[in-house]
Amino acid sequence: MIPFNKPYASGKEYEYLKDAVLSGKISGNGKYTKLCHDYFQKKYHFKKALLTSSCTDALEMCAILQDIKEGDEVIMPSYTFVSTSNAYILRGAKIIFADSEVNHPNIDASKIEALITPKTKAICVVHYAGNACEMDTIMALAAKYNLSVSEDAAQAVDSFYKGKPLGSIGDVAAFSFHETKNIISGEGGMLTVNNDKLIDRSEIIWEKGTNRSAFFRGEIDKYGWVDMGSSFLPSELQAAYLYAQLEEMDNIQNRRKSIWNQYYEGLKALETQGKLQLPQIPTYATNNAHMFYLVTNTLEERSALISHLKKHDILAVFHYLSLHDSPFYRDKHDGRDLPNSDRFSNTLLRLPLFFELTDQEVNKIIQSIHQFYTS
Numbered sequence: 001m002i003p004f005n006k007p008y009a010s011g012k013e014y015e016y017l018k019d020a021v022l023s024g025k026i027s028g029n030g031k032y033t034k035l036c037h038d039y040f041q042k043k044y045h046f047k048k049a050l051l052t053s054s055c056t057d058a059l060e061m062c063a064i065l066q067d068i069k070e071g072d073e074v075i076m077p078s079y080t081f082v083s084t085s086n087a088y089i090l091r092g093a094k095i096i097f098a099d100s101e102v103n104h105p106n107i108d109a110s111k112i113e114a115l116i117t118p119k120t121k122a123i124c125v126v127h128y129a130g131n132a133c134e135m136d137t138i139m140a141l142a143a144k145y146n147l148s149v150s151e152d153a154a155q156a157v158d159s160f161y162k163g164k165p166l167g168s169i170g171d172v173a174a175f176s177f178h179e180t181k182n183i184i185s186g187e188g189g190m191l192t193v194n195n196d197k198l199i200d201r202s203e204i205i206w207e208k209g210t211n212r213s214a215f216f217r218g219e220i221d222k223y224g225w226v227d228m229g230s231s232f233l234p235s236e237l238q239a240a241y242l243y244a245q246l247e248e249m250d251n252i253q254n255r256r257k258s259i260w261n262q263y264y265e266g267l268k269a270l271e272t273q274g275k276l277q278l279p280q281i282p283t284y285a286t287n288n289a290h291m292f293y294l295v296t297n298t299l300e301e302r303s304a305l306i307s308h309l310k311k312h313d314i315l316a317v318f319h320y321l322s323l324h325d326s327p328f329y330r331d332k333h334d335g336r337d338l339p340n341s342d343r344f345s346n347t348l349l350r351l352p353l354f355f356e357l358t359d360q361e362v363n364k365i366i367q368s369i370h371q372f373y374t375s
């Protein structure tokens with residue numbers, strides 16, 4: 001069976017794990033955590049980077065930093081992972097789900113302004129498949145209505161909007177290093193902070209509401225409880241694994257892009273014939289090859305294609321189910337139809353894409369899809 005995803009160790013992961021254990025410190029905020037923070041701050045100019053145990057954790061930190069309170073409204077796409085909305089639900093927010101673009105699962109920036117009310121506090125964008133949302137429009141709306149912007153950049157490591165790194169545009173952003181993402185540490189994530197006013201507080205929330213980080217830097221002579229917070233920081237084991245992956249970033253990204261391009265070239269003819277649609281990357285966005293997806297014409301066709309591929313030992317999987325229509329949110333949603341989100345829920349299919357996937361395997365998958373559409 002060709003799996004959908006396979007986590008891997010591409011470089012010095014075991015060496016760094018061993019080093020972390022032998023160093024006698026495997027709790028958080030040690031040598032490897034600092035190496036990872038420096039890497040991200042230098043390479044992508046994030047004003048502050050803080051590793052977290054997951055992107056879910058980083059999103060929860062975003063909602064706290066954005067000062068979301070009971071009854072505040074937060075606008076986000078319906079086509080996203082539950083963690084994007086849970087982070088705000090946990091703070092008592094009301095989620096206002098927006099539709100996707102016609103040709104991309106990303107939030108349709110042109111539909112946001114109509115959803116803004118006096119209660120709106122924030123917009124949370126999701127860079128689906130690592131492709132940037134239309135950030136100029138979104139940041140202009142945020143400035144006009146005095147809203148905070150968070151980026152769910154879970155899938156968006158090493159990807160850009162008009163040359164700006166994703167995760168460096170909103171007030172705050174959240175990345176994931178879950179084993180299904182490009183750069184991994186099993187479970188893992190990162191908060192980035194770009195709004196100067198939120199930087200000091202981010203470190204406090206990260207350290208359970210204490211000013212312990214400033215204490216360890218020698219900036220204060222004792223530390224205590226100064227704000228709300230939680231245990232968001234990961235252990236050095238996760239950070240050691242992650243740092244080894246970061247050292248291999250170019251190698252990993254190049255291989256993923258090569259697989260992505262092979263799929264695109266191999267399936268283009270089917271798109272020309274109107275059998276399916278391939279990903280459309282907006283001109284302002286880069287492709288970090290997080291995911292290769294195709295869009296079928298109907299739900300029935302997608303189910304049949306999944307079965308066909310399974311019969312040929314290939315695991316392809318669909319993705320999100322519109323959150324506005326989920327059992328948890330259906331009766332809280334205001335009833336607006338979100339047709340593009342629903343269409344991607346029904347017809348988007350993700351193909352295997354991981355570092356160790358071979359050219360022969362990619363070719364087998366392409367041939368198998370052609371066979372499905374010609375029989």
Ligand SMILES: *Cc1c(COP(=O)(O)O)cnc(C)c1O
Nearest residue numbers: 054055056081083154176178189
């Ligand atoms: C993977 C993912 C998450 C959650 O990441 P974790 O690290 O597993 O918490 C959140 N949002 C999006 C868009 C994701 O793809």
